[in-house]
Amino acid sequence: MSHLMSNYLPLDVTFTAGEGCWLTDNKGQQYLDCLSGVGVVNLGHCHPTITKAIVDQASTLLHTSNWYRIENQELLAERLCGTANMDKVFFGNSGAEANEAAIKIARLHGQNKSIENPIILTANQSFHGRTMATLSATGNSKVQAGFAPLVSEFIHVDFNDSDAIKAFDGNANIVAVMLEPIQGESGVIIPDDDYLNNVQSICNNNGWLFILDEVQTGVGRTGEFFAHQHNNITPDVMTLAKGLGNGIPIGACLTKGAANELLTPGTHGSTFGGNPLVTKVALSIMDVFENDNILDNVNKQSTYIRSQLSEILKGHSAVKEIRIKGLMIAIELNVDCSTLLQKALEDNILINITGNSIRMLPPLIINKDEIDIMLEKVIKLINNAS
Numbered sequence: 001m002s003h004l005m006s007n008y009l010p011l012d013v014t015f016t017a018g019e020g021c022w023l024t025d026n027k028g029q030q031y032l033d034c035l036s037g038v039g040v041v042n043l044g045h046c047h048p049t050i051t052k053a054i055v056d057q058a059s060t061l062l063h064t065s066n067w068y069r070i071e072n073q074e075l076l077a078e079r080l081c082g083t084a085n086m087d088k089v090f091f092g093n094s095g096a097e098a099n100e101a102a103i104k105i106a107r108l109h110g111q112n113k114s115i116e117n118p119i120i121l122t123a124n125q126s127f128h129g130r131t132m133a134t135l136s137a138t139g140n141s142k143v144q145a146g147f148a149p150l151v152s153e154f155i156h157v158d159f160n161d162s163d164a165i166k167a168f169d170g171n172a173n174i175v176a177v178m179l180e181p182i183q184g185e186s187g188v189i190i191p192d193d194d195y196l197n198n199v200q201s202i203c204n205n206n207g208w209l210f211i212l213d214e215v216q217t218g219v220g221r222t223g224e225f226f227a228h229q230h231n232n233i234t235p236d237v238m239t240l241a242k243g244l245g246n247g248i249p250i251g252a253c254l255t256k257g258a259a260n261e262l263l264t265p266g267t268h269g270s271t272f273g274g275n276p277l278v279t280k281v282a283l284s285i286m287d288v289f290e291n292d293n294i295l296d297n298v299n300k301q302s303t304y305i306r307s308q309l310s311e312i313l314k315g316h317s318a319v320k321e322i323r324i325k326g327l328m329i330a331i332e333l334n335v336d337c338s339t340l341l342q343k344a345l346e347d348n349i350l351i352n353i354t355g356n357s358i359r360m361l362p363p364l365i366i367n368k369d370e371i372d373i374m375l376e377k378v379i380k381l382i383n384n385a386s
Contacts, residue, residue: 011345018045021363021370023350031348034360034374038352039184039216039328042243043288044363050246053284054277063275072279079286083225085234086254090263091274095215095241096129098251101268102178102211102237103133105255108262109209110175117152118175120211121168123159127185128178128213137178140186159183160191162198169206176209176237177202181227184216187357188323188330196231203236209259211237215251219243220289220364222326223299243364246285250278298326298364301371305329308375318386320356329360331378335385343384349377358382 015031017024021044023031036042043050057072064070077089090101103120110118122128124139135143136151139159144150157164159179168174177199183189196212203210212235217227221243224230228238236259241251251273255262272278288294306324309331313319323330337353344351352359358378362370 011342013345020044020046021366029348031345031350032370032373032377033350034362034378035350035352036361036363037247038242039221039361040242040245041247042219042221042364043246043285043294044365047246047288047365049288050281050284053280054248057277057280061276063272063277065271066269066274070274070276070279072276072283073274076274076279076282076286079283080240080252080254083286084238084254086238086256088255088260090253090255090268090270091279092251092253092270093249093272093278094129094251095213095239096131096134096251097270097273098215098239098241098253099128099134099137099178099213100131101253101263102213102239103137104268105237105253105259105262106176106178106209106211108267109259110173112262113175113207115173115175117173119153119155119171119173120175121165121177122154122156123179123183124156125159125183125186125189126156126180126213127183128180159189160195162195162202165199166202169202171206174206174208176211178211178213180213180215181217181230182222182325182328184328184359184361185354187332187354187359188325188328190323190325193231196228197233200233200235209236211235211239213239215239215241216361217328219285220294220298220326221328221361223295223302224326225289225295227325244282244285245278246281248278248281250274250282292365294364297366301366301368302326304368305371305375308371312375312379313382316382316386318382323357327360327362327364327366329362330354330357331382332357333382333385337385340381340385344377344381347377347380349374351378351381 015023126139128134128137139156218240238254320334321332
């Protein structure tokens with residue numbers, strides 16, 4: 001531990017094995033994982049189909065280079081575009097890299113329109129990554145603290161307020177609007193049903209790119225494969241990561257229409273991006289979604305969780321709001337939550353605390369019995385906090 005940089009503050013537990021929704025520590029204790037590695041291990045730990053894909057590909061070919069064609073990459077691009085109704089994909093290694101690509105695409109879009117000072121509108125309390133460009137896009141001063149001067153230029157407006165975006169109608173320097181369909185890191189902040197539709201309409205009227213950061217919401221987390229599909233829309237640019245690799249590092253930036261041809265040879269790249277291993281794993285993940293009716297389970301269990309929490313916590317003095325979309329779950333309290341992370345760990349459950357909200361992102365394969373355990377432990381936390 002002494003040789004690690006101090007940018008993390010890990011809890012005092014070391015996990016050595018995982019299966020499904022459960023993790024085992026080096027003392028043999030089991031924990032219900034209701035965080036999925038922060039929305040990454042969507043199909044649970046050591047899923048047999050994914051494990052087989054890793055082993056088979058690792059024994060065949062790990063890496064060549066994007067200087068050559070990669071069959072798995074081409075197959076994955078075809079399937080992702082077919083599922084998303086989009087046209088092209090760039091593969092990187094993370095959500096931050098995918099968002100960095102989206103930002104560069106927006107800049108090139110501005111350059112093609114002879115805009116010298118391109119501006120991207122993003123939302124307050126958003127999170128888009130920790131590279132210099134993506135933390136500049138992020139609407140959270142805590143993430144940005146100490147890293148000035150930031151990358152220009154991003155203007156942050158209130159989330160779930162399409163009028164705040166419409167106020168920039170006709171601004172010749174705006175090139176794109178970049179949003180999360182649901183703000184995950186801020187505590188599962190769910191906008192009005194028509195918010196994304198209204199924003200897309202504003203973008204279309206102004207010739208701006210509509211960019212959706214689906215790093216956390218994508219790959220089934222909300223009950224559709226992509227969160228924007230709840231709105232029956234298609235963005236110009238969409239970014240993915242997290243659940244696309246189930247723990248294997250991969251990011252993707254998808255484009256449609258005018259955004260398709262902006263990245264040309266030499267404008268962008270990634271040494272490891274889209275290598276044979278990660279794209280084979282992502283293909284196996286898409287197979288599991290198709291073969292095992294994962295989205296049906298997400299929606300079924302989401303409905304059950306909503307009904308149980310609404311009934312059990314109705315009128316609870318400590319509960320301010322319950323927010324659920326698919327298996328993105330937040331319970332905002334009106335009491336201090338600072339001790340709940342450690343208390344949850346002591347009760348063998350992994351959750352997240354964001355501000356005064358308990359946040360849960362359980363694996364999408366979670367069953368009713370496991371949900372009952374989750375609810376029992378979380379309700380006990382809330383009762384003890386009140």
